[in-house]
Amino acid sequence: MARQPGHSIVARFSIEAVRCIDAAGRAVGPLPGFAADKRELAALYRGMVLTRTFDQKAVALQRTGQLGTYASSLGQEAVAVGLASAMRPEDVLLPSFREHGAQLWRGVAAEELFRYWGGDERGSDFAAARADWPVSIPVASHVPHAVGVAWALQLGGAPRVAVCVLGDAATSKGDFYEALNLAGAWALPVVFLVCNNRWGISVPVERQTAAGTLAQKALAAGIEGIQVDGNDVVAVREVVAGALDKARRGGGATLVEALTYRLGDHTTADDASRYRDSAEVSARWHEEPVARLRAFLTAQGLWSKDEEEALLGECHAAIEAAAEAYRATPPAPPTAIFDSLFATLPAALEAQRREVARRGGD
Amino acid sequence: MAETETSLVEAVRLALRRALAEDETVLVFGEDVARNGGVFRATEGLFAEFGERRVRDTPLSEALIAGMSVGVAAAGFRPVAEIQFMGFLYPAIDQLANHAGRLRNRTRGRLSCPMVLRAPYGGGVHAPEHHSESFEAMLAQIPGIRVVVPSSPARAYGLLLAAIRDPDPVVFLEPKRIYRALREPVVDDGAALPLDRAFVLREGDDATLVAWGAMVRDCLAAAAALAAEGLSCEVIDLASLSQLDEATLLASVEKTGRCVVVQEAPRHCGFAAEVAARIAERALLSLQAPVARVTGYDTVMPLPKLEHLQLPDAGRIAAAVRETMSYR
Ligand SMILES: Cc1ncc(C[n+]2csc(CCOP(=O)(O)OP(=O)(O)O)c2C)c(N)n1
Numbered sequence: 001m002a003r004q005p006g007h008s009i010v011a012r013f014s015i016e017a018v019r020c021i022d023a024a025g026r027a028v029g030p031l032p033g034f035a036a037d038k039r040e041l042a043a044l045y046r047g048m049v050l051t052r053t054f055d056q057k058a059v060a061l062q063r064t065g066q067l068g069t070y071a072s073s074l075g076q077e078a079v080a081v082g083l084a085s086a087m088r089p090e091d092v093l094l095p096s097f098r099e100h101g102a103q104l105w106r107g108v109a110a111e112e113l114f115r116y117w118g119g120d121e122r123g124s125d126f127a128a129a130r131a132d133w134p135v136s137i138p139v140a141s142h143v144p145h146a147v148g149v150a151w152a153l154q155l156g157g158a159p160r161v162a163v164c165v166l167g168d169a170a171t172s173k174g175d176f177y178e179a180l181n182l183a184g185a186w187a188l189p190v191v192f193l194v195c196n197n198r199w200g201i202s203v204p205v206e207r208q209t210a211a212g213t214l215a216q217k218a219l220a221a222g223i224e225g226i227q228v229d230g231n232d233v234v235a236v237r238e239v240v241a242g243a244l245d246k247a248r249r250g251g252g253a254t255l256v257e258a259l260t261y262r263l264g265d266h267t268t269a270d271d272a273s274r275y276r277d278s279a280e281v282s283a284r285w286h287e288e289p290v291a292r293l294r295a296f297l298t299a300q301g302l303w304s305k306d307e308e309e310a311l312l313g314e315c316h317a318a319i320e321a322a323a324e325a326y327r328a329t330p331p332a333p334p335t336a337i338f339d340s341l342f343a344t345l346p347a348a349l350e351a352q353r354r355e356v357a358r359r360g361g362d
Numbered sequence: 363m364a365e366t367e368t369s370l371v372e373a374v375r376l377a378l379r380r381a382l383a384e385d386e387t388v389l390v391f392g393e394d395v396a397r398n399g400g401v402f403r404a405t406e407g408l409f410a411e412f413g414e415r416r417v418r419d420t421p422l423s424e425a426l427i428a429g430m431s432v433g434v435a436a437a438g439f440r441p442v443a444e445i446q447f448m449g450f451l452y453p454a455i456d457q458l459a460n461h462a463g464r465l466r467n468r469t470r471g472r473l474s475c476p477m478v479l480r481a482p483y484g485g486g487v488h489a490p491e492h493h494s495e496s497f498e499a500m501l502a503q504i505p506g507i508r509v510v511v512p513s514s515p516a517r518a519y520g521l522l523l524a525a526i527r528d529p530d531p532v533v534f535l536e537p538k539r540i541y542r543a544l545r546e547p548v549v550d551d552g553a554a555l556p557l558d559r560a561f562v563l564r565e566g567d568d569a570t571l572v573a574w575g576a577m578v579r580d581c582l583a584a585a586a587a588l589a590a591e592g593l594s595c596e597v598i599d600l601a602s603l604s605q606l607d608e609a610t611l612l613a614s615v616e617k618t619g620r621c622v623v624v625q626e627a628p629r630h631c632g633f634a635a636e637v638a639a640r641i642a643e644r645a646l647l648s649l650q651a652p653v654a655r656v657t658g659y660d661t662v663m664p665l666p667k668l669e670h671l672q673l674p675d676a677g678r679i680a681a682a683v684r685e686t687m688s689y690r
């Protein structure tokens with residue numbers, strides 16, 4: 001652009017993209033330290049396989065009328081597992097509705113997740129990860145919560161970080177920008193993990209925004225934005241770990257855009273063949289994260305057929321047992337719809353609660 | 363303890379100061395609340411006394427203010443956030459309805475949301491457009507939150523303290539028309555008033571006047587005028603719209619047999635309709651006349667020169683009572 005007198009460039013930007021293992025399972029450069037430990041890689045692999053097994057079972061339960069509408073994370077396992085494996089237990093996860101893998105990693109039981117997606121009020125809580133948030137069904141309105149939590153963590157003084165996961169379409173919303181802006185202005189210990197799976201139901205990311213990357217949306221808020229190959233669990237873990245470390249040291253917020261692909265329908269209530277080409281989906285299967293890490297492990301001589309079979313069997317058994325426990329759950333008492341509404345039920349609502357209790361036998 | 367003649371806005375400040383002093387986890391924030399002390403001065407002096415850790419200016423960002431309140435509350439603090447004018451609270455409704463009112467239920471009590479969202483509300487101060495709104499009924503329909511409206515300095519003090527100490531979310535609507543219009547003795551003794559309780563401000567036998575916020579004053583004026591005509595009116599300040607103190611309301615209507623409900627918000631689906639419905643459901647046979655409503659019209663809040671047409675006043679209220687008395 002020709003520069004005229006009086007005109008000057010006052011800002012330029014660039015966005016870094018990180019990948020450790022390519023789609024064929026080859027290291028593209030020196031790997032992060034943790035990747036030298038087979039147990040670490042095997043744990044990441046197990047996390048992804050468990051997540052995929054969980055997704056498959058959830059969809060099967062839905063198809064047979066045993067679960068409500070469900071949002072599968074097929075193809076995105078590396079994002080959930082990569083980010084969760086980088087977090088410390090005392091960090092706080094604020095997920096959107098497709099991070100089952102992160103919740104499982106952090107100790108939420110598959111049985112508890114089934115209960116929630118199955119529509120049981122009691123599935124709204126879980127026994128582990130007690131400071132973590134429930135999934136946010138409203139898109140992006142949980143991002144302001146993350147900066148509120150991050151402020152609380154900052155005030156508390158311990159080096160803990162809030163991690164908020166949202167989708168590509170979520171970055172079109174105002175509350176996302178409002179939260180990002182505060183994170184910058186107050187240098188809050190928060191990581192925004194934008195899971196760019198290229199689709200917001202039927203709208204591709206190119207029609208969601210003209211921005212070349214979603215990571216650059218961070219720059220206007222004065223925070224760092226970085227891209228990572230979201231099908232590369234090693235890279236996701238490494239980049240999120242870097243962002244967490246920076247936040248712990250008082251360096252403020254980071255937006256991490258993880259590039260992945262939603263291989264399945266938006267939810268079990270959706271039929272993606274109405275709006276996207278099956279050729280696109282088939283091509284994307286060549287980049288998916290589970291096969292990628294398996295290829296890497298196998299090529300390194302770190303993974304045998306026996307180990308693979310044992311792992312699949314173990315994950316299958318764990319998820320089947322969880323599904324069985326879910327199916328065996330006795331019905332919730334009718335009063336469950338009132339019992340956690342307020343710390344103490346206001347007198348004005350007692351009559352309604354009594355009515356519901358009476359109707360229990362309906 | 364010294365009683366000091368105090369205005370409503372000063373009472374709000376006293377309660378905020380008391381809460382900040384008694385509880386380390388109380389945080390006050392919002393637009394222009396710190397250095398400037400709030401555009402109505404409700405937070406004046408708090409920044410100087412408690413510092414930026416506790417009293418903080420936020421970006422101009424209403425959805426954020428409500429949303430970060432949910433986050434910081436669930437993480438162990440007691441946020442008392444200000445929305446500068448109720449007209450700008452609409453973006454916060456998303457957070458109130460989708461999250462604040464649901465978080466405890468959504469986690470079976472694991473996470474909770476002890477937040478207060480304060481907002482000056484209502485007309486009568488010749489403010490620019492969008493600065494005189496009252497849509498309390500929209501808020502009162504949200505499950506899991508309380509909506510509280512003080513109508514005097516003493517009730518502002520006691521109810522705000524109660525709201526801050528309450529373990530669940532409270533929207534606290536401050537009738538800015540009477541921020542400075544009346545003074546009364548307020549004892550800064552830290553005593554809270556009960557939430558979910560209506561206040562009988564004047565006893566009477568002929569008719570019950572029900573209101574909240576700035577309209578309470580007009581009801582009291584109407585009751586005084588009607589007393590000169592030999593009519594004895596009971597005046598109830600609902601104070602807590604949710605949860606509604608039905609018992610106090612019904613006891614009064616059963617005694618008087620006549621009721622006039624007053625609100626400055628538009629008529630259609632206003633909170634007065636809920637009051638009338640409760641009476642119809644539970645006290646119909648005590649009524650000697652239809653329940654009357656004196657309300658704003660179903661139009662947008664007028665610009666200042668005509669806003670007096672929208673706002674009920676003592677004259678309209680008294681006329682409604684006389685009309686009610688004509689049923690024999
Ligand atoms: C505020 C809001 N608007 C619309 C919806 C309906 N909806 C659910 S998910 C979704 C698309 C979200 O896309 P993205 O943020 O990319 O996340 P993804 O589903 O791809 O994980 C929409 C429109 C919603 N849940 N919340």
Ligand SMILES: [Mg+2]
Nearest residue numbers: 167168199200
């Ligand atoms: Mg998406």
